[in-house]
Amino acid sequence: MASIPRFRKLCIVEPAKCSSSLGSESFEKPKGDEKQSLESPISAQKVKRDKRQLPKKEWRCIDTCCWIIGYMCTTWWLLLFLFNCLPANLPGLTRLPDPPGARLKREGLTALHPVVLVPGIVTGGLELWEGKPCSEGLFRKRIWGGSFTEIFKRPLCWLEHLSLDNETGLDPPGIRVRAVPGLVAADYFAPGYFVWAILIENLAKIGYDGKNMYMAAYDWRLSFQNTEMRDQALSRLKSKIELMHLTNGQKKVVVVPHSMGVIYFLHFLKWVEATPPMGGGGGPDWCNKHIKAIMNIGPALLGVPKAVGNLFSAESKDVAFIRAMAPGLLDSKTLGLQTLEHAMRVFRTWDSVISLLPKGGETIWGNLDSSPEEGHECDSLKKRQLQASLSNNKGNNSDTKRVFQVKELTKYGRIISFGMAASELPSSQFSTLASKGISSSTGNKSCGNVWTEYDEMSQESISRVAEKKAFTAETLIDLLRLVAPKMMQRAEAHFSHGIAENLDDPKYDHFKYWSNPLETKLPNAPDMEIYCLYGTGIPTERSYVYKLSPSVRCNNIPFQIDSTADGSSNGCLKGGVYFADGDESVPVLSAGYMCAKGWRGRTRFNPFAIATYIREFEHKPPTSLLEGRGIESGAHVDIMGNVAMIEDVLRVAAGASGEELGGDKIYSDIMRMSERIDIKL
């Protein structure tokens, strides 16, 4: 269908041109005919015929256009008609394997535990409840999710409505954008792009429906505590879980959070225990009474480095790639767009993004010279060759074994480094690097209408940032405090990124610690189970090589990913981004560490010894086009269509325990990486 609108545009322009060029000519002719027809006795008939023939005579450009359009339309309609006439199960000729839901139903699985789905960042729909005049007609229409047509129609209006207030992190005055409720909130992100839809469909196959399945949609732009403050989202979730527990015969719920939903639900676990007004007043045994298992999908438990790139310069791999392909496109002011600047301004009003900053500092993410992922082999080609020679003893050759090489170690700990050299040198040599010259032409120019906090930074401090060369997960927070003081001030009232020394310190009762697994204890729920389900085998952004933007213009974001930095260390560096193993968004370290070590057994973060399981899903690209986004994908969102993952969820929902699933299933080095992390447990 997408081809039609594009085609339409062409058609509208072309006939117009043709007709204008032909206009004078075609008007002349009838005149001559008229004269003749006046002379002749059978004029009336003639004129009639003449008219009929006219279109034939002017068989020119415009007719050709019309003809082509008509031809294509007719063909299209014919095909569409035929397609609709097809019996719904004809495509079944090329039958895909049975969906896991149908298979498990035959095995006799039925709906047992109610299921709560907690969507992550970005995937949930947002709709407009009150807006400025420019948004007229959009009442209760999705402005996030769906077809996103409004971006093209009124981009500035759209951005204005999606932004939050820079001071409070809540609604700007006169604008109310709210989360879409219900399963429709995140079943499809855009038409045809599933998020939860496949999981929902498979759950329905074994008997789930609206009464025992609930989508805990929340406004993912807000900080977690603010979703309760403004929308009472946490209270609703609590009430809904209690209701489902009650109406489904006292069966505990299985919670399935995805991506940022994982830390949102972590926050909920603490919130529900805490006493009102800050908490939900459920008491210390609420979780044990109501929750059977938490199945974290692609959990961003310890944050994602991608968030840094987003906050720092509103770019990540994809944007850097575009910049490399068409330099200047994004930065040029030709279209008056200043896309990135606008995007950054909007991002920075979203508190939730800050919840995704790497947590645990250097202890987890590595310091200047070492990192837990050290020695990760990135070059997939090399890997495959080596694997072929090494994996003879393995039955399933898709079970990839990481290969370790001692030679050049990628310094993943330096999440941001300025210049490729800085990203590779040992830290002791930093001082010897001469600082590059920076043009200091900017003064106090008037800076358009896009305001970013970079405007308030002097050129000097920008260059001083660059001189510091490398930033680890810990110094990074300081860096962000420097470049975006307002945002960090706002957000640090809601989130914390450290590691607790003493978890019994009363300060940890504050809600800002609740979403950080390293600063909270898991609830007293020894019967509960926690799963970490995530994809592996996809290069995932881990650290960045930055440079100063060449065009030092006001308004411009002064830093950008150095997309020319390429190659060298084991192929982990591509286009200014160092990659590690993960699911394309979340590195395995963040997804797996808590389940692998932080919470494994009885630790200080898990004082009641809740059982944890790691279930990894090796990424395999779709084998045929019919599979769409793949049934064995490990990518961050596409994993929601992974049949093995769905089967796990279904089995747990139908009553299985982690042991019955087969315990841990690990393909990556997560255990080894976790071991390297030195943390008091």
Place this chain on the structure above:
Amino acid sequence: MIRRRKGGSEPEKNRNLNRSPVSESGENKEKKEANFEKANAKEDSENFNLKSKRKSREKSWNCLDNCCWFVGCICSIWWLLLFSFNAMPASFPQYVTEAITGPLPDPPGVKLAKEGLKAKHPVVFVPGIVTGGLELWEGHHCAEGLFRKRLWGGTFGDIYKRPLCWVEHMSLDNETGLDPPGIRIRPVSGLVAADYFAPGYFVWAVLIANLARIGYEEKNMYMAAYDWRISFQNTEVRDQTLSTIKSNIELMVATSGGKKVVVIPHSMGVLYFLHFMKWVEVPAPMGGGGGADWCAKHIKAVVNIGGPFLGVPKAVSGLLSAEAKDIAVARAMAPGFLDKDVFGLQTLQHVMRMTRTWDSTMSMIPKGGDTIWGDLDWSPEEGYECSPKKLKNNNNETGDQNGIGNLGNASQVHFGRIISFGKGVADLHSSKIERVDFRGAIKGNNLANISCHDVWNEYHDMGVGGIKAVADFKVYTAGSVLDLLQFVAPKMMNRGGAHFSYGIADDLDDKKYGHYKYWSNPLETKLPSAPDMEILSMYGVGIPTERAYVYKFSTTSECYIPFQIDTSAEAGYEGSCLKGGVFSVDGDETVPILSAGFMCAKGWRGKTRFNPSGIRTYIREYNHAPPANLLEGRGTQSGAHVDIMGNFALIEDIIRVAAGATGEDLGGDRAYSDIFKWSDRINIKL
């Protein structure tokens, strides 16, 4: 060059003028081409090449190309228009409207927001029958690809694509009134369940939009969507819908700082909520275990819109012969069309079979029997003048004269006879009607042998004898209609009898009234003990509403529904209540005012046995005025059953209540109809 070429082709064009272009055969074409070439013979070779190119195109310029050209033209123009429409600023239509009609009145939400009203009490919507969306969760093979798609509501596209499959999925089990095996249809949840019934056809959307103007949003508005096909208690048994509503109301009260909710049921939702209020008080397992003061603690007001408290006569005709006024009209316009077997459709039979599996339709059978709806010779609406339009449009004096003048005529209308066989019977005095009791009649099985395709309805089991007996009884009042339905559809009524009751309680303290089947009948339940609560009844008046029917045998063969509305029955004088076999009274097109207003006007007014705690009741009527112009759509002053949801006055009332006003603040009762007069005529122990 172009000029020369044009000159060259001129004579050829003239010649062609005399020839009919349509009948241009291949031979002619060749001749023409020969001429053409002769005329251009002297031209140089380059030019000739151009010519021949053009020629070859002209050759292929046939019918198909014409079509393509035409289609292309239309498409281009359409796209151009569409594009300019999309490029148009969103406020443009409003601008045009204002230019034509002068400034529009502010929507009530905007107006009241300016007055300073703010969202205060959480709001609960309870949609009625039919208007809520239903979606598929599990289906048979034929419904593949429809998972979580709306089967009811939305575009209804699948009725056309796979009608039988659709009917199969929408039907319930004939024995249990629950899901048939292998099929799960569930209500859509959230505000989207009933904001629009079909694209562009609003139900709750206008009200929601106006509430949003004063600050309401998803967290303090809740659509209590339920599966409107199944009986009220079954929504709890199967989906735990009542528990969900209870939990949500409690949550909303808790999260909005202890503000009680304002409940807004519409149509059948009124009965559903009546059921809920009893359910919530009763201890588990039959009830919700909320305790006797739950309503007092959680509900500020129940604002009933177009509530069929005492049922609707339409439900009887719907159940008896799957038709209502609309279908009778269609039948009168194109006789035989609906009954034809041409498409193998047997539409009505399928529809009847489907609707008879829906228990909820039985909740709307007229309640209170002859006491409320009138007997053979008497009815509360007696003397109603059926052309109220004229009456109201003229000044009062002439109106009164008309009313008096026609009184003699009108008094002959026996509204109490909900179903009469033959027009003559409908008009006769009761003493002259010869009735043969049908109840003992033996149901013959003469029809059983005829194969009636695949549509089965209970009429096949009745046989000719049974059908004849039904017609011989001649006249049915609200009381005997129940026996009639029991006779023609025993299975359905057995199912329904377990869930609904239609009588009047003699002694409300009788133990048996603890059973849930009485909960949705206001004449057999007490209102909860909630003296601070208010009950408002808002409904439209001024539209003729079906009240009684004239039936006849269907003329076609035995496989069909044996009865149908006698569309030829016309009263023959202007201002008559009888039109096309249907007697009409005042109402909102679906619910007669008697049903919508009686409880609030008399049954619950003050401290009565139905309302022991003296909950205050108010009547708010809205006079129907058709939309002034096309731009208004379905009208901002409509009184029709569903369109009233867009009535500005009604919306304003609701918003005021939601923002904290009491019934007194609104101005108390506002009645345009004779509801109080009629209520007085009903003789019932209070």
